[in-house]
């Protein structure tokens with residue numbers, strides 16, 4: 437018997453208004469631009485993103501190489517955030533070991549030159565729409581350290597409920613050891 441076909445994933449390219457596009461990473465072809473955008477953003481990412489503290493070109497390239505397989509397995513759907521043709525950040529849908537059944541998590545970061553314009557909120561809104569089209573997904577989560585107010589404002593704008601907290605061993609310099617978990621239920 438043929439193996440069952442892979443579960444359908446989200447769109448690989450999402451064109452939004454005003455020059456904003458989310459598109460799946462393209463492996464090695466994205467290397468130069470991805471290294472540039474991370475390199476220029478690293479001081480702004482370091483307080484909150486553990487991988488930024490120890491970023492190096494080989495690890496970043498490995499991130500790109502892994503994307504297609506993780507996408508195919510349904511574990512992570514990662515997108516470059518592109519504004520007027522230039523990569524300006526990253527976002528995605530992913531599942532961790534501790535992601536509850538039926539849930540998927542949204543993550544995002546932006547180059548510091550494009551914050552304050554609503555791009556992360558618009559990207560997250562588009563990912564919510566994609567997430568709820570995936571089979572079995574009933575809940576979308578956004579998780580961040582309780583002290584990260586800029587990140588909290590994104591799910592708050594989108595109507596998520598942010599009542600949950602849980603301890604989390606700090607992994608990045610600004611983290612306090614407590615996460616805030618925002619949830620949005622389908623419908």
Ligand SMILES: CC(C)(COP(=O)(O)OP(=O)(O)OC[C@H]1O[C@@H](n2cnc3c(N)ncnc32)[C@H](O)[C@@H]1OP(=O)(O)O)[C@@H](O)C(=O)NCCC(=O)NCCS
Nearest residue numbers: 480481484544545546551552553554555556557580586587
């Ligand atoms: C988290 C992060 C992506 C938030 O970025 P952001 O620019 O604050 O978020 P948005 O792109 O949604 O922009 C929101 C701002 O744009 C304004 N805005 C303008 N137009 C808007 C629109 N159409 N929709 C929503 N907000 C809009 C909002 O009022 C808000 O302004 P404020 O910062 O003065 O309150 C950013 O701080 C970041 O990259 N941090 C480092 C990486 C990181 O920590 N990632 C998250 C880990 S949990």
